[in-house]
Amino acid sequence: xxxxxxxxxxxxxxxxxxxxxxxxxxxxxxxxxxxxxxxxxxxxxxxxxxxxxxxxxxxxxxxxxxxxxxxxxxxxxxxxxxxxxxxxxxxxxxxxxxxxxxxxxxxxxxxxxxxxxxxxxxxxxxxxxxxxxxxxxxxxxxxxxxxxxxxxxxxxxxxxxxxxxxxxxxxxxxxxxxxxxxxxxxxxxxxxxxxxxxxxxxxxxxxxxxxxxxxxxxxxxxxxxxxxxxxxxxxxxxxxxxxxxxxxxxxxxxxxxxxxxxxxxxxxxxxxxxxxx
Amino acid sequence: xxxxxxxxxxxxxxxxxxxxxxxxxxxxxxxxxxxxxxxxxxxxxxxxxxxxxxxxxxxxxxxxxxxxxxxxxxxxxxxxxxxxxxxxxxxxxxxxxxxxxxxxxxxxxxxxxxxxxxxxxxxxxxxxxxxxxxxxxxxxxxxxxxxxxxxxxxxxxxxxxxxxxxxxxxxxxxxxxxxxxxxxxxxxxxxxxxxxxxxxxxxxxxxxxxxxxxxxxxxxxxxxxxxxxxxxxxxxxxxxxxxxxxxxxxxxxxxxxxxxxxxxxxxxxxxxxxxxxxxxxxxxxxxxxxxxxxxxxxxxxxxxxxxxxxxxxx
Numbered sequence: 001x002x003x004x005x006x007x008x009x010x011x012x013x014x015x016x017x018x019x020x021x022x023x024x025x026x027x028x029x030x031x032x033x034x035x036x037x038x039x040x041x042x043x044x045x046x047x048x049x050x051x052x053x054x055x056x057x058x059x060x061x062x063x064x065x066x067x068x069x070x071x072x073x074x075x076x077x078x079x080x081x082x083x084x085x086x087x088x089x090x091x092x093x094x095x096x097x098x099x100x101x102x103x104x105x106x107x108x109x110x111x112x113x114x115x116x117x118x119x120x121x122x123x124x125x126x127x128x129x130x131x132x133x134x135x136x137x138x139x140x141x142x143x144x145x146x147x148x149x150x151x152x153x154x155x156x157x158x159x160x161x162x163x164x165x166x167x168x169x170x171x172x173x174x175x176x177x178x179x180x181x182x183x184x185x186x187x188x189x190x191x192x193x194x195x196x197x198x199x200x201x202x203x204x205x206x207x208x209x210x211x212x213x214x215x216x217x218x219x220x221x222x223x224x225x226x227x228x229x230x231x232x233x234x235x236x237x238x239x240x241x242x243x244x245x246x247x248x249x250x251x252x253x254x255x256x257x258x259x260x261x262x263x264x265x266x267x268x269x270x271x272x273x274x275x276x277x
Numbered sequence: 278x279x280x281x282x283x284x285x286x287x288x289x290x291x292x293x294x295x296x297x298x299x300x301x302x303x304x305x306x307x308x309x310x311x312x313x314x315x316x317x318x319x320x321x322x323x324x325x326x327x328x329x330x331x332x333x334x335x336x337x338x339x340x341x342x343x344x345x346x347x348x349x350x351x352x353x354x355x356x357x358x359x360x361x362x363x364x365x366x367x368x369x370x371x372x373x374x375x376x377x378x379x380x381x382x383x384x385x386x387x388x389x390x391x392x393x394x395x396x397x398x399x400x401x402x403x404x405x406x407x408x409x410x411x412x413x414x415x416x417x418x419x420x421x422x423x424x425x426x427x428x429x430x431x432x433x434x435x436x437x438x439x440x441x442x443x444x445x446x447x448x449x450x451x452x453x454x455x456x457x458x459x460x461x462x463x464x465x466x467x468x469x470x471x472x473x474x475x476x477x478x479x480x481x482x483x484x485x486x487x488x489x490x491x492x493x494x495x496x497x498x499x500x501x502x503x504x505x506x507x508x509x510x511x512x513x514x515x516x517x518x519x520x521x522x523x524x525x526x527x528x529x530x531x532x533x534x535x536x537x538x539x540x541x542x543x544x545x546x547x548x549x550x551x552x553x554x555x556x557x558x559x560x561x562x563x564x565x566x567x568x569x570x571x572x573x574x575x576x577x578x579x580x581x582x583x584x585x586x587x588x589x590x591x
Contacts, residue, residue: 115295117292123516125521125524129539129543130555133539134307210420213422214525217525218528218540220540237426240434241434251426258418
């Protein structure tokens with residue numbers, strides 16, 4: 001099935017189209033935060049602290065007088081970056097390991113999959129917390145912690161998919177024609193196992209964003225003053241009794257982003273394999 | 278069945294060994310010198326060096342790992358940098374709280390999620406089905422730490438019905454359980470719905486209906502029973518979700534469990550406590566999953582039969 005067919009199938013679902021539009025809007029708003037945001041994310045107006053939503057500050061101001069709307073736009077850029085980069089890292093590393101394990105089998109399979117199982121023995125959030133503790137806070141370390149915690153799912157999926165295609169006729173034919181192992185993996189295995197991995201990746205970005213936000217919320221992720229949705233929620237906790245909007249908007253931003261990504265992932269899965277519907 | 282138990286144990290033991298290596302490696306590469314953390318910034322270089330020697334931190338990685346394994350076999354997980362108490366004692370005091378929160382959450386999720394999925398499947402495409410699917414979508418996408426804050430805002434701050442934090446009675450578990458179980462409720466509801474919809478298409482369901490059995494009996498006694506098998510496998514996966522959720526929510530609700538201990542320990546750079554916490558939570562997860570696997574084999578004897586002819590499957 002070609003990319004065009006998949007897009008056409010996805011286009012038939014109004015929910016998927018709306019999700020795509022909302023997601024593109026979120027991406028656009030966060031990417032253009034420098035232009036759209038009414039204030040710099042770190043601009044403190046001490047005469048306007050803890051102000052409820054108004055025309056001047058559509059989502060109110062925080063305890064330091066910073067505009068929450070501007071911080072959410074800038075924070076979205078960080079959260080989306082963490083989600084996509086860490087997921088891409090985990091997906092690439094996991095897929096490579098899974099394909100190597102599935103294709104070559106033997107002791108390589110044994111060693112790789114036992115290591116993957118060890119990673120899977122730790123609940124994902126606990127693993128990300130442990131990794132963040134080992135690596136320390138910061139953007140790169142947060143991405144690394146989330147990437148490592150998302151790696152096992154891709155490795156297992158890639159291995160299972162590789163096992164199901166490696167004995168297909170076209171792989172045997174390529175081998176008989178003298179293709180190298182790398183050539184077979186690149187030209188025949190990877191293109192044929194991509195569909196489930198892409199679906200997993202689309203659904204996984206939302207989880208990665210939530211996980212990164214959880215690390216930020218616990219104070220183990222991206223450090224202030226860089227705005228990030230999770231750390232914004234953590235900072236708002238102390239003021240939520242009288243200023244509920246402070247916890248409302250960053251949480252809504254996370255949820256809206258994750259909902260659109262999940263619906264897109266579901267739509268993509270249905271388009272790639274209608275039997276799964 | 279015995280073969281299944283043996284096989285599962287054979288897979289689990291090397292995994293546990295790998296787990297100890299991973300956890301030890303994480304501690305080994307943690308930032309900061311443990312001797313300096315224990316003694317504080319005012320200690321002299323000589324004092325730090327002497328303590329490093331005493332703790333065996335100058336030995337090679339493998340020697341330290343083997344000592345760590347020896348300790349583990351004796352039930353030792355090291356000493357807390359802050360209190361000087363054995364880590365195992367600190368964890369023993371907190372583990373029941375975390376285990377109780379996780380088990381209550383998974384139990385509550387099953388209690389709500391499975392009936393929600395059944396109603397959704399029985400009334401497919403109705404208003405109730407769409408509502409249940411919306412609730413599932415929200416449960417899956419709403420970060421549980423945000424849900425926890427909203428629950429506190431509504432039930433504690435606005436209504437004043439439930440306590441916002443601490444652990445001084447059963448009512449203190451209500452909000453954390455609601456928050457931790459949200460993802461699992463959604464997952465159980467989704468899984469039950471799709472599994473039940475798949476099952477009702479089978480011939481034996483048509484036969485049961487043709488026999489004139491009431492729809493309630495067909496669904497509950499025939500369809501749901503068979504649909505429950507894939508749901509049991511989801512319980513294992515959801516254990517990871519509730520344990521992870523418990524770690525985060527203990528911090529929000531100030532519940533003195535292993536999760537709160539770990540987060541506090543990370544901030545205080547008390548790494549043996551972090552390491553001990555990770556290891557114990559992983560052990561709990563592995564053992565609960567092992568128990569579930571055995572239960573699954575007992576519930577569905579075909580699993581045991583398949584295991585007889587299967588080697589190294591995943």
